[in-house]
Amino acid sequence: MKTTVKLNKTLVQRAARIAGHAGYSSVEEFIEHVIEKELAHFEDSDSKEEVVKKLKGLGYLE
Numbered sequence: 001m002k003t004t005v006k007l008n009k010t011l012v013q014r015a016a017r018i019a020g021h022a023g024y025s026s027v028e029e030f031i032e033h034v035i036e037k038e039l040a041h042f043e044d045s046d047s048k049e050e051v052v053k054k055l056k057g058l059g060y061l062e
Contacts, residue, residue, distance in 0.1 A: 007031075 007015075012027060019030035042051050055061045 015031055015034075016027040019027045022030065024030040024033070042054060052061065
């Protein structure tokens with residue numbers, strides 16, 4: 001299944017630059033890889049509290 005996600009233009013430009021330097025075939029491939037890594041990081045958590053703690057540590061939650 002594929003879907004469309006709207007991202008800030010500046011963020012996409014930054015991702016495209018890094019994707020090119022890192023050897024990804026497209027910015028989409030790079031973004032998918034980054035999201036997969038982050039999801040795996042949180043899926044390894046055992047509890048909701050652990051997930052919340054990790055999100056706070058990364059600055060996603062206050």
